[in-house]
Amino acid sequence: MDDRLSPGEPPDSRIVAMSALLARNWWAVLLRGIAGILFGLVALALPGITLYTLLLLFAAYMLADGLFAIISGIRAAAHHERWSLLLLEGVLDLAIGLVAAAVPGLTLLVFVSLLAAWALISGIALVIAAFRLRATHGRFLLALSGFASIVWGALLFAFPAVGAVVLTWWLGIYALVFGVLLTVLGFRLRQQHAQGGAAPPG
Numbered sequence: 279m280d281d282r283l284s285p286g287e288p289p290d291s292r293i294v295a296m297s298a299l300l301a302r303n304w305w306a307v308l309l310r311g312i313a314g315i316l317f318g319l320v321a322l323a324l325p326g327i328t329l330y331t332l333l334l335l336f337a338a339y340m341l342a343d344g345l346f347a348i349i350s351g352i353r354a355a356a357h358h359e360r361w362s363l364l365l366l367e368g369v370l371d372l373a374i375g376l377v378a379a380a381v382p383g384l385t386l387l388v389f390v391s392l393l394a395a396w397a398l399i400s401g402i403a404l405v406i407a408a409f410r411l412r413a414t415h416g417r418f419l420l421a422l423s424g425f426a427s428i429v430w431g432a433l434l435f436a437f438p439a440v441g442a443v444v445l446t447w448w449l450g451i452y453a454l455v456f457g458v459l460l461t462v463l464g465f466r467l468r469q470q471h472a473q474g475g476a477a478p479p480g
Contacts, residue, residue, distance in 0.1 A: 297412040301471040303350040308464025310346050313339060314457025321450030329386055329442050332449070336393075337379035339453070344371030367403055370396065387438055390445065394434035397452075401427030416466040423459040426452070 300307060317339040321332070347368030374396050378384070384392070404424030411417045430452045434440070440448070 297415045304467035306346045306350040311460030318450045318454030337375045340375030344368045394431045397431030416463040419463040
């Protein structure tokens with residue numbers, strides 16, 4: 279199914295469609311936020327874990343996050359809504375997770391580069407999605423999540439030789455902040471969905 283705008287469709291239909299999509303799938307956003315919080319807490323509680331253990335934890339987080347995104351994309355496609363960004367993000371998360379899990383011999387530098395690229399790409403996707411979301415549905419929260427991801431990715435590219443302990447702290451703080459933002463966004467979307475979702479204002 280093509281998720282592009284049809285000829286003659288009003289320009290604000292993208293905003294209406296994205297708002298309706300996220301409001302309907304508020305539970306997936308909420309679960310992704312909770313997964314981020316749990317991963318962040320575990321990383322902060324175990325700063326001395328080995329790189330291999332950190333890789334496995336990150337892989338599990340990516341696989342769960344990607345699964346939630348793909349489920350949302352499939353549900354969006356079933357409702358004839360735009361699904362490309364969700365599906366792209368889900369596939370990216372799954373790919374990163376599988377690489378991290380299947381290649382335990384990754385060096386710290388390669389892992390940092392992988393994290394940085396993922397953070398930048400997913401952050402840009404979130405910012406783009408935020409501009410297609412209504413302010414009442416948490417546009418600011420989604421944009422802030424994207425900017426946090428972009429800043430973190432840029433930080434990793436700027437300091438690729440960071441140690442394993444420092445990386446664990448950075449990753450834990452980022453996941454915790456990102457998870458909290460998505461959790462708050464999930465509750466905001468749930469409220470909008472309960473109030474009638476993204477119906478155009480009269």
